Amino acid sequence: MQTARASRLSLALFTLLLSGCSNNNLKWYVVSPFTEQGQANLKFLIGGTKDTLLMSLLALVISIVVGLLIAIPGIARNRPLRSTNVIYVELVRAIPLLPLILWVYYGLPDIAGIQLDYFWAGVFALALSDSAFEAEIFRAGIQSIPRGQSEAARTVGLNYVQTMRYVVLPQAIRRILPALGNQFAYMVKMSALVSVIGLQELTRRANELIVTEYRALEIYTVLIVEYLIIILIIGQGVRWLERKMGSDEFNAGR
Amino acid sequence: MTTDTAVSMRQVNKWFGTFHVLKDIDLDVRHGERVVVCGPSGSGKSTLVRCINQLETHEKGSIEISGHSIIPGRRGRKAANLIRTEVGMVFQQFNLFPHLTVIQNLTLGPMKALGLTQSEADARAMDYLERVHIPEQAEKKPAQLSGGQQQRVAIARALCMEPRIMLFDEPTSALDPEMIAEVLDVMIELAEEGTTMIVVTHEMGFARKAADTMVFMDEGRIVEQDKPDTFFSSPKTPRCRQFLQQILQH
Numbered sequence: 001m002q003t004a005r006a007s008r009l010s011l012a013l014f015t016l017l018l019s020g021c022s023n024n025n026l027k028w029y030v031v032s033p034f035t036e037q038g039q040a041n042l043k044f045l046i047g048g049t050k051d052t053l054l055m056s057l058l059a060l061v062i063s064i065v066v067g068l069l070i071a072i073p074g075i076a077r078n079r080p081l082r083s084t085n086v087i088y089v090e091l092v093r094a095i096p097l098l099p100l101i102l103w104v105y106y107g108l109p110d111i112a113g114i115q116l117d118y119f120w121a122g123v124f125a126l127a128l129s130d131s132a133f134e135a136e137i138f139r140a141g142i143q144s145i146p147r148g149q150s151e152a153a154r155t156v157g158l159n160y161v162q163t164m165r166y167v168v169l170p171q172a173i174r175r176i177l178p179a180l181g182n183q184f185a186y187m188v189k190m191s192a193l194v195s196v197i198g199l200q201e202l203t204r205r206a207n208e209l210i211v212t213e214y215r216a217l218e219i220y221t222v223l224i225v226e227y228l229i230i231i232l233i234i235g236q237g238v239r240w241l242e243r244k245m246g247s248d249e250f251n252a253g254r
Numbered sequence: 255m256t257t258d259t260a261v262s263m264r265q266v267n268k269w270f271g272t273f274h275v276l277k278d279i280d281l282d283v284r285h286g287e288r289v290v291v292c293g294p295s296g297s298g299k300s301t302l303v304r305c306i307n308q309l310e311t312h313e314k315g316s317i318e319i320s321g322h323s324i325i326p327g328r329r330g331r332k333a334a335n336l337i338r339t340e341v342g343m344v345f346q347q348f349n350l351f352p353h354l355t356v357i358q359n360l361t362l363g364p365m366k367a368l369g370l371t372q373s374e375a376d377a378r379a380m381d382y383l384e385r386v387h388i389p390e391q392a393e394k395k396p397a398q399l400s401g402g403q404q405q406r407v408a409i410a411r412a413l414c415m416e417p418r419i420m421l422f423d424e425p426t427s428a429l430d431p432e433m434i435a436e437v438l439d440v441m442i443e444l445a446e447e448g449t450t451m452i453v454v455t456h457e458m459g460f461a462r463k464a465a466d467t468m469v470f471m472d473e474g475r476i477v478e479q480d481k482p483d484t485f486f487s488s489p490k491t492p493r494c495r496q497f498l499q500q501i502l503q504h
Contacts, residue, residue: 151309152349152408156363156415157339166362170353246353 030215031222041209045222048202053230055119055201056188059126063187064180066127067134072164074139085135092132098193101125105197122194122201130187137179141172174245181238185231192227202226259318260285260419260450261306266315268301275301276312277474283467285418288451290461290482293471294497299454302471303421306452307341308334320418339367342412346424348404350396356383356407357392360414368415375414382410386440402433406440413444420444422453456501462486470494 031045032038074085105121108114116124145168153163195204206223210216261283268276275298283289291299304310305317308324311334317324319337351359360379364370370378383389386406388399396404405425412420422441426434438460445451445464455461461468461482468485470478478485478494489495 146347146349148345148347148349149351152343152345152351152411153362154309155307155338155341155343156411157335157367158363159335159367162366166366167351171351174353 026218027215028218030213031218041213041219042222044209045202045205045219046226048200048205049226049230051119051199051201052188052191055122055126055194055199056184056191058123059130059191060184060187062123062127063130063134063183066131068138070131070135071138071142074135075142085139089132089135092128095129097125097129097190098196100129101193101197104128118194118197118199121197122191122199126187126191126194129190130183133183134180137176137183138172141176141179142168144175145171174242177238177242177245181235184234184238188230188234189227258284260287260320261452262318263306264316264318266305266312266317268298268305268310268312268314275474276305279315279476281469281476281479283419283450283452285450286448287466288445288449288464289453289467289469290465291452291454291469291471292456292458292461292497292501293477296473297471298474299471300423303343303423303452303454306419306421307338307343309343339415340418342415342417342420344405344408344412344420344422344425346427348396348401348408348428350404350408350411352396355393355395356388356399359396359407360411363411363415378414379410382413383407385413385443386410387436400433401429402436405429405433405437409437409440409444419450419452422451422455424454424456426455426457458486458498458502470497472497 029035029038031041033042070085070088073081074089076082101122104116104125105118108116108121149167149171150163153167158166191201192203195201195207198204200208202223206219210219213219259282261281263279263281266276266279267274277298279302281289281302291302293299301310305312306319308317311326313326315326320340322333322337322340324333324337350356351362354362357376357379360382361370361372361375364375364378365372380389380392383392386409388403388406388410391399391403391407396407399407409425425441426437429437434457438457441451441453441460442464451464453460453465465482468478468480468482469476470485470489470491472493477491478489480490486498489498
């Protein structure tokens with residue numbers, strides 16, 4: 001059954017590729033940088049980069065701050081404190097992003113009288129959704145630092161906040177950088193969902209262009225390449241940051 | 255209590271869950287006294303030392319450090335923070351901060367907890383790095399140092415707080431044999447300067463040279479407490495005699 005489906009799928013893919021190569025069904029000129037029409041279309045498509053990037057970046061910063069604030073009670077000895085962490089993480093993690101975006105945009109005005117515009121509704125929904133994941137990443141990072149580190153900090157007179165700020169978090173953040181990079185890439189991709197409420201980010205623009213040009217495959221291909229380029233750049237940025245902070249250098253000693 | 259007393263423990267009891275780790279501990283340490291604590295593993299020696307600076311909290315009894323008393327409970331925790339600036343600690347695993355340079359390891363506590371300025375803290379740190387004979391390593395990261403050097407940095411880090419009491423929890427147990435001597439030498443120098451020290455160790459050579467008082471623990475109790483010469487020449491309890499025979503054989 002599985003193999004049958006797989007072979008059917010690969011057959012379909014094969015025909016798709018073949019049709020792309022042999023026939024002239026694909027009309028790449030709609031997105032060609034060498035025609036006037038293509039240039040205009042590309043400019044329109046790429047114009048969404050700013051909203052996609054800015055929205056993801058703002059959501060990331062907010063979710064990191066909130067995630068850290070949620071993670072701290074998660075490592076407390078105090079049980080009620082710990083359960084606030086568990087409840088937040090379990091609840092927020094369980095909300096699917098698309099309904100959350102719709103709920104924030106269409107539901108908040110009714111329930112709280114808050115009408116956010118497309119952009120801030122997107123930022124809010126992305127940040128809220130992601131904060132639960134960031135909280136778990138931070139908790140794992142903090143817990144991976146040996147207890148002796150905070151004990152040593154306490155013995156040189158640091159209080160809890162100072163111990164976290166100067167000893168535990170700087171080490172934890174180096175360890176969780178790859179995971180944070182993951183979340184950022186994920187966030188950029190998930191920001192496509194905000195197109196449903198009307199924000200003219202990358203995906204929305206692609207959909208709008210398809211309505212006038214009727215060339216879905218070509219335009220979606222450009223769209224995917226746009227995301228690919230953004231995420232490749234983010235990946236390089238995170239690697240650069242890892243090197244700069246010496247993630248691997250100091251871990252090697254222990 | 256006279257101000258001459260550095261540490262005074264009365265009927266201290268501690269449990270880990272149902273395991274009774276410390277049983278009715280009574281211990282007095284004078285300022286300037288060097289106490290060596292030994293005993294088989296699991297006898298509660300580390301826990302005893304960790305209770306003195308309240309890395310572990312005790313459930314019953316009282317601990318008094320230079321006149322501040324710690325009673326179990328919430329108020330005890332407040333006192334604990336105060337006491338930690340007066341009690342220095344050296345760990346078996348060094349526990350240096352790997353993301354900071356050697357000198358940053360030394361200046362963190364004095365700057366954040368004692369409020370020294372950067373230049374005051376730097377001067378003090380270099381002073382103590384010279385005392386442990388590694389001023390030239392100040393700008394390195396801990397991972398670039400040998401185990402013995404790391405432990406000497408850890409000693410200097412504790413000294414930088416200028417504590418009234420120094421605690422050592424098996425400071426040479428994680429070291430390669432050829433590095434033990436350099437750490438013990440530093441500790442002997444400290445002892446000769448009159449530092450109040452409580453040292454958990456199996457290094458009996460160090461104990462003979464530096465200790466004023468020997469404490470032998472077994473199964474959570476202080477079984478024997480004596481001056482080193484009588485302690486080594488004529489242990490009173492059979493358990494202590496057996497332990498000494500075993501570790502002095504090699």
